[in-house]
Amino acid sequence: MGPGAELQGRRILVVEDDFLVAxxxxxxxxEAGATVVGPLGWADEALKFVHAHLDKFDSAxxxxxxxxxxxxxxxxxxATREVRFVFTTGYGADALDSGYLHYPxxxxxxxxRMLFQALTRSA
Structure with missing residues (x-):
């Protein structure tokens, strides 16, 4: 089983504001076999999307x-709906407020490999 095989068939919402990174x-x-939902680049747009389309993705x-x-x-x-998500940042752990440090x-x-593991590790 290659890296990312555990993502096969998953539907992953991507919320990223940098076009090239997205x-x-x-x-x-x-490439890992996931279906990508998005990407969405604005906070309000993404929040509206998740409210209306929870059935479209299983992680984010x-x-x-x-x-x-x-x-x-x-x-x-x-989190209140127990949907697995991973934060991404270019600034390190100090970019997260203390209340969010326990999330992947x-x-x-x-x-x-770390990204794929974070998306599939049990919460």
């Missing part, structure tokens, strides 16, 4: 900072 991330997930990758807004309202909504996080540039 495209690269989507490509990695699709959330950039912490979306055009200057934190993705915490999206994370909170997903991957730093950019991505270590693909």
């Amino acid at each position: 495209q690269g991330l989507c490509g990695l997930l699709e 990758v959330l950039d912490v900072d979306l055009h200057g807004e934190k993705s915490y309202p999206i994370a909170d909504w997903l 996080r991957c730093e950019k540039p991505f270590d693909v």
Whole structure:
């Protein structure tokens, strides 16, 4: 079983505001056999989407900072529904508010194996 095989058939929402990062991330997930939902790049857009389309995805990758807004309202909504998600950031652990440090996080540039493990590890 190769890296990412555990993502085969998964539907993963991508919330990322950098076009090139989003495209690269989507490509990695699709190569692993996942279906990508999105990407969405704005916090309000993503929050509206998750409210209306919970049946469209089973996990998510959330950039912490979306055009200057934190993705915490999206994370909170997903957490209350027990939807697995991973925060991504280019700034390290100090980019997260203390109340969110217990959630999985991957730093950019991505270590693909760590990202895939974070998406599939039991909560």
